[in-house]
Amino acid sequence: MSKLQAPKGVSEYFPPRSQYFELVRETLIQSARTAGYSLMELPVFEDTELFKRGVGESTDVVSKEMYTFEDRGGRSITLRPEGTAGVMRSVIENNLDKLSLPIKVWYSGAFFRAERPQAGRYRQFYQVGIEAIGLNDPEIDFEVIAVADRAFKKLGLKSYRLEITSLGDAQSRASHRKDLVAYISKLKLDEGTVARAALNPLRLFDDKRPEIQDAMKDAPLLLDYLSAESAESFAKVQELLTAANIAFTINPRMVRGLDYYTGTTFEFVSDKLGAQSGIGGGGRYDGLMAELGGNDLSGIGFGLGVDRVLLACEAEGLFDTSENKSDLDxxxxxxxxxxxxxxxxxxxxxxxxxxxxxxxxxxxxxxxxxxxxxxxxxxxxxxxxxxxxxxxxxxxxxxxxxxxxxxxxxxxxxxxxxx
RNA sequence: GUGGUCGUAGCUCAGCUGGUAGAGCACUCGGUUGUGGUCCGAGAUGUCGCGGGUUCGAGCCCCGUCGAUCACCCCA
The missing domain is CATH 3.40.50.800 (Anticodon-binding domain)
Incomplete structure (x- = not known):
């Protein structure tokens, strides 16, 4: 007889550490509220189809990390692996886009991915996210990034950096993809890597193996293929970030794991966390809403990992655990x-x-x-x-x-x- | 999913080449009459992750399993 224990890879927060988890989560949420975002409380499980269509079947998240099961009515149900698809579904279903645009909402809760666990990578993890839907303004791109950055600074985080790039519009990506595929076809790669490249050639930029990085050294970069419009918008975002004193680096090789991203894309990376260093990320997603059966509206948002932000704060020694923190009078x-x-x-x-x-x-x-x-x-x-x-x-x-x-x-x- | 490391009191760990377990912190009580944080004294605590095996005998060896962790993969 074995004793009961929590399922593999779940994170739990209990006193005294739970107070810091709560502090982190509340700080992230407060930053969203301050910028005019309103709560969206959504189900933790959805029709499996939503994620297949929204996130993309070629992604690892959908192809091998989803908790999918059949409910008693024979429906295929999936525990949400991310937040954006659900928000879009609800916006469409409830006609929220018939009101004034943009729609600005935040959400917070548990998400699920069946990965091999590691510190900072859990099968049930917590995210706070925001979405601004309906307008494609570089000012909104800036706002979304600034909301995340403000929350991190409020917490006192210092050892993190912001990386941004632009995935451009459909035209930009199509012309780049052609050249990139041609470049990759000349490389000598193992079977698995070839298969990954076939699904999404951009993925090779993110491969950490030195031989791949070396092989990709001279690969054509999407940033060089940006249409005039995309380039101008991306420049504007950078200008706004600079004016706001938000440091960033342009990483033309950045790749995101979800297929729906377009245009401005960004990632916050802590350098105190080892391999699972992304504490938050997001980007614009043109076409997602139309793909899910709604109007063809653009949107941008982010997801911040509460578990990882907490880990980053602790790694930077931001919490004085020696002092008894309590609300008792x-x-x-x-x-x-x-x-x-x-x-x-x-x-x-x-x-x-x-x-x-x-x-x-x-x-x-x-x-x-x-x-x-x-x-x-x-x-x-x-x-x-x-x-x-x-x-x-x-x-x-x-x-x-x-x-x-x-x-x-x-x-x-x-x-x-x-x- | 692939490869490596690890799993001993609530916590952090020690335990020599196999002879059935210890330390520090924390905890409880006490240091005479109603006041904590320091100090001193006393005390309780473990199926040594779990299940098999080898052995006269295993926390130490072998196998399996569960979990954590590190890297890859992937990402929050």
């Missing part, structure tokens, strides 16, 4: 069993008024109870015995300074109002 101790119900009642009333508080449960001696007060991280503590109940006063002790002052129990709430 006060921790109250009943001196003996006879005062326990009085204290229980008191903290219940304090909570009604919005004061966050806790009490010493169990039958610990005063010393032990003080220890739990200390560990709770509460700002103040108070002991209540028969004297306090008789006089109606208690000694409010500041846990940082050790000083205490007399306060009437009936007006205790007032002590915390100002905070």
């Amino acid at each position: 006060i921790f109250i101790i009943a001196l003996s069993a006879s005062e326990k119900s009085f204290v229980s009642n008191l903290i219940n009333q304090l909570r009604d008024k919005g004061v966050s508080c806790d009490m010493a449960y169990g039958d610990r001696a005063l010393k032990g109870a003080m220890k739990s007060a200390d560990k709770s991280g509460a700002r103040y503590s108070a002991v209540i015995g028969s004297d306090e109940i008789k006089s109606g006063n208690l000694a409010l002790k500041d846990m940082k300074t050790g000083e205490s002052k007399e306060v009437r129990i009936s007006t205790l709430t007032a002590e915390f109002k100002t905070n």
Whole structure:
């Protein structure tokens, strides 16, 4: 008999670390809210067809990483491997694009990919993403990138870089692809690599093996094939980033794993994380909405990996784990069993008024109870015995300074109002 | 999916060439009458990931399995 354990490759967050997970996620979301994005809460499973058509059957994500199963009604269901396809489906289904454009939404939640796990690569992982749908303005491209960058800076992240490129429009890609395929056909490659190149020749740019990188050294770059329009738009995005003091490098060899990307494409990479270093990425996706049966609207968005951003923050030592972080205003101790119900009642009333508080449960001696007060991280503590109940006063002790002052129990709430 | 490394108390780890387990931190209690964080003392804790095998005997050897981890692949 084996003991129960979590399925392979899932990440779990519990105290005390969960507070940092929450902080990271909230900071990412807050940045989106600040820029006018609204919540989109979507199902974690969708019709398998959505991802096949949206993400692309040639991608690894769809061809070998999806959690697909049949439900009891015989439908093929897939646990969402990414967020954009679901958002587009919902936008189309609910006619959101009939309202004013762009539609700006954010989402947050769990995503699923059946990969071999590794630090920073989980089978269930968390993303915060935004989508701006309906307009193709370089200003929006800039906005999306800036929302991500602002969140990272707010968290205090420093050791990361932004890489951008443009995948151009359909015409740009078609003419480049022709030359690239011709170039690759002259290379001596192993079978698997040839197969990958056949699906998407751009993928070879991303191969980390030195011999492939060497072979691709002189390959034609998509950036050199950009149409005048695409080039102009890409230049504008760079101009806006520069003006906003957002450092970036142009990486003409950057490849994204999802097939729907077009135009401006970007990736945030931490250099503290080893192999799974992408902490977020995104890009424009012309044609995705039409492919899914909607109007032919352009869109751009990103997905940020909450797990990885957390890992990056920890690697940069941004969280002081030595300090007791807590929202508690006060921790109250009943001196003996006879005062326990009085204290229980008191903290219940304090909570009604919005004061966050806790009490010493169990039958610990005063010393032990003080220890739990200390560990709770509460700002103040108070002991209540028969004297306090008789006089109606208690000694409010500041846990940082050790000083205490007399306060009437009936007006205790007032002590915390100002905070 | 491919290859490598690892898996011992809640945590971090030690355990010599096989003789049935330890340290630090954390935890609980105490250092006389109602106040924590330092100090001192005492105490509890493990089916040594799981299942087989070799052996008189295995935490140490072999096989399998589960999980983690590193790289590839891929990506958040």
